[in-house]
Amino acid sequence: MKLYYMPGACPLATHIVLEWIGEPYETQAVERKALKEPEFLALNPVGSVPVFVDGDLVLTQSSAILEYLAEKYPQAGLMPEDIHARAETRRWMGFVHSDLHKSFGLAFGKAAFSSESAVQDAIAAGGIAKARQLFAIIDKQLNGKDWITGTRSIVDPYLYTIIRWADALKVDLSDLPNVVAFRDRMNSDAAVKAALQAEGLQA
Numbered sequence: 001m002k003l004y005y006m007p008g009a010c011p012l013a014t015h016i017v018l019e020w021i022g023e024p025y026e027t028q029a030v031e032r033k034a035l036k037e038p039e040f041l042a043l044n045p046v047g048s049v050p051v052f053v054d055g056d057l058v059l060t061q062s063s064a065i066l067e068y069l070a071e072k073y074p075q076a077g078l079m080p081e082d083i084h085a086r087a088e089t090r091r092w093m094g095f096v097h098s099d100l101h102k103s104f105g106l107a108f109g110k111a112a113f114s115s116e117s118a119v120q121d122a123i124a125a126g127g128i129a130k131a132r133q134l135f136a137i138i139d140k141q142l143n144g145k146d147w148i149t150g151t152r153s154i155v156d157p158y159l160y161t162i163i164r165w166a167d168a169l170k171v172d173l174s175d176l177p178n179v180v181a182f183r184d185r186m187n188s189d190a191a192v193k194a195a196l197q198a199e200g201l202q203a
């Protein structure tokens with residue numbers, strides 16, 4: 001198994017899940033400019049990470065990769081067996097992948113929408129405002145729970161990765177105690193520490 005990544009970007013979620021699973025894997029860091037070069041575009045025509053390779057399977061899209069790993073290694077217990085609990089896990093995966101990640105996409109990708117810095121700033125601010133609303137929902141969901149769905153799943157490392165982006169962009173989460181406590185718990189997880197260290201990052 002091989003994971004192509006950029007440090008701290010969304011592949012960190014897969015990286016942590018690979019650590020939780022504990023089976024052998026390798027990683028390949030990709031420079032941002034290399035994402036748009038023919039060699040990488042042959043793997044992923046979108047020109048983005050993660051790309052995950054397992055034998056002749058070349059998989060993109062974080063949610064698909066994470067579900068694949070949960071299904072391949074059910075012993076890791078990262079996707080519940082009960083049909084309702086699976087649906088809940090997919091619901092929160094959709095929330096993090098399609099809503100929360102996308103709101104940060106506006107902030108990180110603001111230059112794609114306009115060359116005017118005032119417009120770019122407005123787009124970024126809109127993305128961050130949306131993210132704040134979504135984090136408030138997550139804070140309620142985490143109340144009384146260690147993990148977003150109640151049990152450890154493939155969604156948690158993805159949520160953690162995006163909380164790190166909020167911290168990097170100085171988004172104030174201090175009024176969301178359950179989100180802060182979740183981040184701190186993940187920071188002290190041995191597998192999380194190993195994935196961060198391998199990417200040259202710190203908790």
Ligand SMILES: N[C@@H](CCC(=O)N[C@@H](CS)C(=O)NCC(=O)O)C(=O)O
Binds near residue numbers: 009011047062097
């Ligand atoms: N929907 C994709 C999004 C992938 C994505 O946005 N990747 C970012 C890093 S988090 C990236 O490679 N950005 C570089 C670029 O698009 O140029 C997924 O979930 O895997």
